[in-house]
Amino acid sequence: MPRKTVSLLSRESLERIHSESLKILETVGMRVENPECRSILEKAGAKRLGQTEVMRLPAPMVLEAMDQITKKFELVHPTGERFWVPDVRPRVGTRVKMPKILDYGAKDCRPPRRQDVIDLCRITNALPKAEFTCAIQYPSSDVPPEIDVADTLGLVFAVTGKFSMCAPGTVEDARTSLDMAAAAVGSDNIDQNPGTLVEVNTTSPLVLGAREGRIILHLVNRHIPINVAPMPVAGVATPLTLAGTLAVGNAEGLFLCTLVNAIWPGAKIVHAVCGSILNMKTANLSMGAAETCLLSSGELALAKFYGLPTQRMGGYSDSYYPDVQAGIEKMAAVLTLAQSNADLIAMGGPLNCAAHLSYEQVVIDHDIWEMAERIAREIEVNEETLAYDTVANVGPGGSYVGEPHTLRWVRSEHYYGGSFNHTGLPGEENTMLTRAHERIEKILGEPFRYGAPPDALKRIKQYVRDHATSRKVTPPEWTE
Amino acid sequence: MSEVYARLAEMVVSGGIEEIQTLTQQAVDGGTEPREILDKGLLPGMEVVGQRFKEGDMYVPEVLLSARTMHAALDVLRPLLSESDQAGSGTIIIGTVEGDIHNVGKNLVAMVLEGAGFNVVDLGVDVKPEAFIDAAKEHKPDIVAMSALLTTTMPKMAETIEALQEAGIRDQVKVIAGGAPVTEEYVMEIGADGHALNAVLAVEKAKELLQR
Numbered sequence: 003m004p005r006k007t008v009s010l011l012s013r014e015s016l017e018r019i020h021s022e023s024l025k026i027l028e029t030v031g032m033r034v035e036n037p038e039c040r041s042i043l044e045k046a047g048a049k050r051l052g053q054t055e056v057m058r059l060p061a062p063m064v065l066e067a068m069d070q071i072t073k074k075f076e077l078v079h080p081t082g083e084r085f086w087v088p089d090v091r092p093r094v095g096t097r098v099k100m101p102k103i104l105d106y107g108a109k110d111c112r113p114p115r116r117q118d119v120i121d122l123c124r125i126t127n128a129l130p131k132a133e134f135t136c137a138i139q140y141p142s143s144d145v146p147p148e149i150d151v152a153d154t155l156g157l158v159f160a161v162t163g164k165f166s167m168c169a170p171g172t173v174e175d176a177r178t179s180l181d182m183a184a185a186a187v188g189s190d191n192i193d194q195n196p197g198t199l200v201e202v203n204t205t206s207p208l209v210l211g212a213r214e215g216r217i218i219l220h221l222v223n224r225h226i227p228i229n230v231a232p233m234p235v236a237g238v239a240t241p242l243t244l245a246g247t248l249a250v251g252n253a254e255g256l257f258l259c260t261l262v263n264a265i266w267p268g269a270k271i272v273h274a275v276c277g278s279i280l281n282m283k284t285a286n287l288s289m290g291a292a293e294t295c296l297l298s299s300g301e302l303a304l305a306k307f308y309g310l311p312t313q314r315m316g317g318y319s320d321s322y323y324p325d326v327q328a329g330i331e332k333m334a335a336v337l338t339l340a341q342s343n344a345d346l347i348a349m350g351g352p353l354n355c356a357a358h359l360s361y362e363q364v365v366i367d368h369d370i371w372e373m374a375e376r377i378a379r380e381i382e383v384n385e386e387t388l389a390y391d392t393v394a395n396v397g398p399g400g401s402y403v404g405e406p407h408t409l410r411w412v413r414s415e416h417y418y419g420g421s422f423n424h425t426g427l428p429g430e431e432n433t434m435l436t437r438a439h440e441r442i443e444k445i446l447g448e449p450f451r452y453g454a455p456p457d458a459l460k461r462i463k464q465y466v467r468d469h470a471t472s473r474k475v476t477p478p479e480w481t482e
Numbered sequence: 483m484s485e486v487y488a489r490l491a492e493m494v495v496s497g498g499i500e501e502i503q504t505l506t507q508q509a510v511d512g513g514t515e516p517r518e519i520l521d522k523g524l525l526p527g528m529e530v531v532g533q534r535f536k537e538g539d540m541y542v543p544e545v546l547l548s549a550r551t552m553h554a555a556l557d558v559l560r561p562l563l564s565e566s567d568q569a570g571s572g573t574i575i576i577g578t579v580e581g582d583i584h585n586v587g588k589n590l591v592a593m594v595l596e597g598a599g600f601n602v603v604d605l606g607v608d609v610k611p612e613a614f615i616d617a618a619k620e621h622k623p624d625i626v627a628m629s630a631l632l633t634t635t636m637p638k639m640a641e642t643i644e645a646l647q648e649a650g651i652r653d654q655v656k657v658i659a660g661g662a663p664v665t666e667e668y669v670m671e672i673g674a675d676g677h678a679l680n681a682v683l684a685v686e687k688a689k690e691l692l693q694r
Contacts, residue, residue, distance in 0.1 A: 035583075101633060102665075140633050140663075141633060171632060171633070172634060209583065211583045213581060213583075235586065239586055280542065282542040282543060283535075283538045284538075285590060285680040286679070287662065355662075
């Protein structure tokens with residue numbers, strides 16, 4: 003059944019926000035701190051405000067760029083398997099690295115270790131709906147920083163055998179990420195064989211930093227698909243009202259699309275604008291807020307307005323622990339994503355506004371996705387599902403349990419999966435958290451194996467070794 | 483007299499930015515010592531604001547309005563205060579570290595610290611360690627406050643502390659650090675003196691470090 007999209011914004015509202023975003027770019031502009039980016043924009047038709055760093059983009063320039071952008075393209079797994087973005091169905095990924103890890107039963111977090119990347123990749127492989135990973139780099143506590151990016155991404159590709167997104171924080175990390183992805187898929191022709199998707203950000207409101215500009219230049223010149231991911235925060239970096247936040251975030255997204263397309267005409271772009279709010283009671287970022295769900299829905303609707311494929315970091319919660327609050331916030335967020343038809347959804351475990359991750363939450367988030375996806379799939383109405391023949395056959399007072407129709411549909415019509423406690427039994431051992439933990443113990447108790455095929459694994463290991471040698475660092479041991 | 487102080491405090495709490503300068507001037511003209519207006523009228527008002535914020539009764543924009551109201555009153559008092567009194571609760575230099583241009587959190591902290599009576603020198607963003615040192619030598623702060631939003635720029639906090647050490651002024655200042663990825667453990671590891679999770683806690687930490 004074709005995916006239906008629920009949008010909380012009317013066509014009229016979308017057009018209004020779109021117009022406002024163009025007006026913002028044309029009259030307020032973006033501060034572009036990188037001189038080369040400014041020069042590229044000027045050549046493409048932008049106007050510099052005096053001698054400032056502010057660039058104003060005329061609407062026709064932006065609209066032309068949006069017309070030229072490539073909006074459907076393939077991505078590649080290290081196995082060689084390819085998939086389209088967008089596709090007929092959404093794809094879900096997991097996070098495999100976060101600033102901190104919250105262990106089962108622990109009160110406080112600890113720094114991430116190399117083994118966490120390996121374990122989270124193994125968990126990813128065991129989750130039926132997890133098809134890619136998101137390896138945003140945070141320092142491992144036990145890996146030399148000189149090779150952390152290469153080793154992390156290498157492990158991710160090697161253990162999962164799956165495509166991975168990344169978000170390098172420096173030009174050097176960007177270079178390493180792309181080289182590693184090329185090694186994983188076995189091709190230097192990134193344009194035709196993109197093994198990764200790289201996130202680029204602005205700094206709201208309306209700033210492209212010098213460092214971010216350098217990273218964009220490096221990435222785009224190598225023709226890698228780009229995740230355009232401004233992260234406006236309502237009330238502090240954008241207007242407190244959600245419409246204003248959508249307009250500014252969309253303006254920054256359009257700006258990035260225009261810049262990227264100016265560097266690489268026909269660039270492959272994924273829309274990943276990701277707004278949230280500042281909780282004005284606590285002065286903390288609130289990614290688990292109801293408004294974050296609304297912004298998510300609005301941003302996805304805008305992406306579809308432009309015909310762009312979408313990627314979202316999904317299932318955020320403000321909660322520190324994998325608890326009731328986390329469940330509520332995550333389901334609200336994930337259901338929004340499922341019903342808004344996001345194409346790539348990176349979920350998997352984040353808590354406390356993505357300050358840390360819990361293994362159990364990775365598993366629970368997957369369960370939340372499965373349930374949300376079922377809800378988003380809605381009710382299919384046709385002759386087979388109305389089941390008149392079966393109704394007539396069973397008749398008044400009969401039972402449907404053993405009917406052929408029931409057998410045909412039992413595994414697809416209802417969702418029974420995950421760690422949910424549907425038994426009605428009490429006890430700590432039956433809670434969702436405990437059951438998720440037991441699943442993890444079982445997954446990690448299985449024999450270890452790499453997910454990448456042998457030739458890809460060999461290339462990945464070689465790259466990590468060469469990378470370490472060039473930096474005069476001993477590479478970590480890799481399991482044979 | 484206590485009625486005047488109570489009115490000043492109430493005006494700070496309610497954000498009466500239009501009226502407070504008139505009320506402050508009236509208090510001065512009535513013979514009240516400027517230092518007493520600050521200590522018994524204005525600062526208690528900000529203490530109430532801080533407490534209400536902690537309890538969830540006041541929201542950040544309201545806290546900022548109170549801080550701006552406090553400032554409006556200080557504009558009247560400043561020429562009348564002695565140099566040491568002008569430092570108020572203390573002097574703080576604050577900046578986002580080198581390589582990082584995020585400023586919203588840092589700006590919030592700066593505003594709330596000012597509202598709490600600190601003299602705040604904001605160095606802006608992308609502040610090199612040397613710039614922190616130069617500012618410390620110029621302004622002789624009680625506290626050096628650093629912000630970072632990126633894990634890649636956090637190491638600059640340690641570099642800045644080392645630079646303070648090399649410049650021979652580390653023991654003349656307290657150092658606090660904050661920002662989304664910055665933890666209490668990290669801050670202690672790099673040899674800073676304190677960390678705060680949000681702007682209001684930053685004020686508490688600053689007061690605790692200076693024992694004010």
